[in-house]
Amino acid sequence: MTLIKKIAINSRNADTSALLSLILAALAKNDWSTNTFLTSVIGKVTEYNTSLTEAINRLKTYSQIGEKDLVRDLQIRSLFKLVEGYTHIPVAEIKEAALVVYNVLVQYGLEIQHEDNAAETAEVNSMLNDLSKPEVAAAIAKLQGVAEIVAALTAAEKDFEAIALQQAEGEGAKKDLATASKLKKAAIKEVNDNLVGYMNTMAKVQPDTFLSTAQTIAELIANNNELVKRRRTKSDEEVEAEAI
Secondary structure (H helix, E strand, O other): OOOOOOOOOOOOOOHHHHHHHHHHHHHOOOOOOOOOOHHHHHHHHHHHHHHHHHHHHHHHHHHHHHHHHHHHHHHHHHHHHHHHHOOOOOOOHHHHHHHHHHHHHHHHHHHHHHHHHHHHHHHHHHHHHHOOOOHHHHHHOOOOOOOHHHHHHHHHHHHHHHHHHHHHHHHHHHOOOOOOOHHHHHHHHHHHHHHHHHHHHHHHHOOHHHHHHOOOOOHHHHHHHHHHHHOOOHHHHHHHHHOO
16 A cells, blocks of 8 residues: 555645645655665755745735735825814814825825826825925924824835835746746656655665655645645635635
């Protein structure tokens, strides 16, 4: 009876990366330096997993930029709404201060949140710069809560730019970087074609050296495959929503 089963090819990218890391950790408990074949396989699997992890992290960055933009837009709307509300308060000092700030905001308009990311970043930074000018900052200080929203918008803009920079830095390499799915398939093929059969054979031929490690790998792969099997009952939409 075969000890180690092959990895299910429809395993998710992130699950595959986690599985490969566990398999490599199990193998690392022994010294295989004199085993030319196994060290070669381990090297290839390690390389694939490193690239797969990088690809997954890159995909996460792409998804995070949308989330950061939503946070930024929320602060923009909050700022406009609060300041506009102050312009209707029948207290001269408050209303006067509110109009100073409001006159800055209307130069940009709420529409800036619908600009493309680069344009919105330029507009937000310009608006924040105008809001920091002495006469405007003095007016903001008279409007409770406005300074806090400006600070929150500043922080949101910095968070957005940090994620956008990560994405931009990866764009050049993206053309040469295999997709996460392709890397996953290559890694699974390496394990299934070379590691599984070898470990199964050697566990029988040299059980003292290979059996314990083979049993650990078998359990890891079995757990992964069982997870894949359970997910088959879910709709394609659910699987797509959860996949990385």
